[in-house]
Amino acid sequence: MNVRKKSADPKGVLTGVHYLDGDYAIAEGALAAGCRFFAGYPITPSTETAERFAERIPMVGGVFIQMEDEIASVAALIGASWAGLKAMTVTSGPGFSLMMENIGLACMMEVPIVIADVQRGGPSTGLPTLTGQGDMQQVKWGSHGDYEIIALSPDSPQECFDLTIKAFNLSEMFRVPVFIMTDECVGHMHEKVVIPPAEEIEIVERKWYEGPKDKYLPYKPDVDLVPFMVKAGDGYRFHTTGLTHDERGYPVINAECQDWCVRHLCDKIRLNADKIIEYKEDETDNAEIVVVSYGITSRVAWKAIQDARKAGIKVGSLRLITIWPFPDKRIEELAGKIKAFVVPEINLGQIKREVERAAKGKVPVYPVSHCGGWVHNPDNILKVIKEAAK
Amino acid sequence: MKPEDRVEGRHPMEEFLRMDRMPHIWCSGCGIGIVVTSFIEALQKSGLDPNKVCVCSGIGCTGRVAGYVKLDSFHTTHGRPVPFATGLKLANPELKVVVFSGDGDIVGIGGNHFIHAARRNMDIVVICVNNFNYAMTGGQVAATTPIGANLSTAPYGNFEYPFNLPYLAEACGATYVARWTCLHIRRVTKSIQEALQKRGFSFIEVITPCVTLYARRNRLGDGLNLLRYYYENSEIRHGADTRTLDIGYQGKIIVGKFVDIEKPTFLDCMNNHLRKVLGDKYQPWGVKS
Numbered sequence A: 001m002n003v004r005k006k007s008a009d010p011k012g013v014l015t016g017v018h019y020l021d022g023d024y025a026i027a028e029g030a031l032a033a034g035c036r037f038f039a040g041y042p043i044t045p046s047t048e049t050a051e052r053f054a055e056r057i058p059m060v061g062g063v064f065i066q067m068e069d070e071i072a073s074v075a076a077l078i079g080a081s082w083a084g085l086k087a088m089t090v091t092s093g094p095g096f097s098l099m100m101e102n103i104g105l106a107c108m109m110e111v112p113i114v115i116a117d118v119q120r121g122g123p124s125t126g127l128p129t130l131t132g133q134g135d136m137q138q139v140k141w142g143s144h145g146d147y148e149i150i151a152l153s154p155d156s157p158q159e160c161f162d163l164t165i166k167a168f169n170l171s172e173m174f175r176v177p178v179f180i181m182t183d184e185c186v187g188h189m190h191e192k193v194v195i196p197p198a199e200e201i202e203i204v205e206r207k208w209y210e211g212p213k214d215k216y217l218p219y220k221p222d223v224d225l226v227p228f229m230v231k232a233g234d235g236y237r238f239h240t241t242g243l244t245h246d247e248r249g250y251p252v253i254n255a256e257c258q259d260w261c262v263r264h265l266c267d268k269i270r271l272n273a274d275k276i277i278e279y280k281e282d283e284t285d286n287a288e289i290v291v292v293s294y295g296i297t298s299r300v301a302w303k304a305i306q307d308a309r310k311a312g313i314k315v316g317s318l319r320l321i322t323i324w325p326f327p328d329k330r331i332e333e334l335a336g337k338i339k340a341f342v343v344p345e346i347n348l349g350q351i352k353r354e355v356e357r358a359a360k361g362k363v364p365v366y367p368v369s370h371c372g373g374w375v376h377n378p379d380n381i382l383k384v385i386k387e388a389a390k
Numbered sequence B: 001m002k003p004e005d006r007v008e009g010r011h012p013m014e015e016f017l018r019m020d021r022m023p024h025i026w027c028s029g030c031g032i033g034i035v036v037t038s039f040i041e042a043l044q045k046s047g048l049d050p051n052k053v054c055v056c057s058g059i060g061c062t063g064r065v066a067g068y069v070k071l072d073s074f075h076t077t078h079g080r081p082v083p084f085a086t087g088l089k090l091a092n093p094e095l096k097v098v099v100f101s102g103d104g105d106i107v108g109i110g111g112n113h114f115i116h117a118a119r120r121n122m123d124i125v126v127i128c129v130n131n132f133n134y135a136m137t138g139g140q141v142a143a144t145t146p147i148g149a150n151l152s153t154a155p156y157g158n159f160e161y162p163f164n165l166p167y168l169a170e171a172c173g174a175t176y177v178a179r180w181t182c183l184h185i186r187r188v189t190k191s192i193q194e195a196l197q198k199r200g201f202s203f204i205e206v207i208t209p210c211v212t213l214y215a216r217r218n219r220l221g222d223g224l225n226l227l228r229y230y231y232e233n234s235e236i237r238h239g240a241d242t243r244t245l246d247i248g249y250q251g252k253i254i255v256g257k258f259v260d261i262e263k264p265t266f267l268d269c270m271n272n273h274l275r276k277v278l279g280d281k282y283q284p285w286g287v288k289s
């Protein structure tokens, strides 16, 4: 990858040991990552992130604006990002649905922005104050057409902080919207959050173009497939559009250009997937059963895994940090060695479907589904692990 | 000598146009191009550094303006150029940000964004080309269609009350409000120039002929016939009460500059307020020290 790194701007970094909830930790992660623009609309259970940002940004230097809705919020982020700032918003299900239109625009214009979705039970207004993990497929497919995004899933306030920084870095690296897919439980859970000194936080700089002005092509892929960027006001007089476009950013309405444009949007993520994907494994080497989990559910599953081990079952854990792009390769490798996967999640099998797809039918995949409103009872996960081990 | 090297082969505004995208898609007789010409002339006269001027458009025939002006130009989603411009402006307050789009985009699907940007006194210029219909999609009824006009989704004529745009803009807090038709070229130019040189939310409505759809469906003739209609039926009334500016079907069009006031912008308010409350702790945003 063609990546330039520097350490964080100390102005935004609240170095120290804190007791924060996940929503606050996201705001602190954003400030540490150099985010200086936040446009959002209040929605439970995500609002605390906006509140924290609104409180902190006046002393850091930047903009907080409460927009008229979530559609406007993402539009404003894209504008701000073109002006050169790192920009983010936060929301939950109903707001996330409204954001889909301009998420597509951000993908098409290849603009770095970060969006956190503090999930609650859906569909529609659903369970405003109670947890869910039902937006895991929406984040991948919610806007129309083919495109790729990156989505991360934190399981604690500490990870909310860490993964928000990672989200900004990936977003700048790939010129793509990056999502922090957390949930009400993690969002409202208070835990210790350690914020390191600024010089220990690694920040990825945007891929700024530095060549001659008249040679700049906003959509010409670099060797790592990610085009260089410029910002508004620097004299490039560039054009960008949500229409299918060529390297110049000019609309070209035909099948050939569509093929080039859309494949590029997907390839820059798909072909770089190995550089993006992160997961944590525990005792998968000799496992017969592997529990695939993410976010809050992985903490509940951990109890079930330990109980199963006590009962003599060889259980491994694969905790997904990156949800999209999905770790197909690792799932397929494991599928060749184990007896079954167990996938607990607070939805009716959204990621189980992916595990099944990646396992290519080599082993059965057992869902432990839950419609939302609360986390699993670990005993229910244990029961399925036992059944899978039979 | 190559044609582009000949004086007569060059466009006097080519510095501001993407000549490599010509010819444009607009129909002959359409009024949008006239407004673009006025905009570029206003920009030239304004003395602004064109490198610091951005144009944001939404979707529709007028939405294509962003694709033809040689500035940092953003062709956004339907109805969203105003919040997009809000982000651009707030992230870099040095920029002069112009929203150039149609009535369907700005006050139809984007109406909510429009009223809120005006309420906040966001420091942007909004040029709204009003052709009384959704043209790009083939001539459907709009929030601006006069009662009685016939359009494809109002095949028996429109019976909905249309918006009175200057009234809407003023009521929501705009600090500059003008309406012209594209026959009033010099006045459109002057209004755009004034808006470019002003701070605050400026709104300019320009009524233009859509010859291909609105005019044809209503048997109003060609572009020239519509210009004649504007000529015979528009009346300049500067400072008119914006409540009186409704437009009836083929009726009188009151034009002029209706509002031109000074009021602190969103960023002025933000900086002043937070400085007052937070004192030296506050890091002002977008203020040249």
Ligand code: SF4
Pocket: B025, B026, B027, B029, B030, B031, B032, B061, B131, B135, B136, B209, B210, B211, B212, B213, B214
């Ligand atoms: S359809 Fe109407 S508005 Fe669109 S370019 Fe043609 S004349 Fe102009």
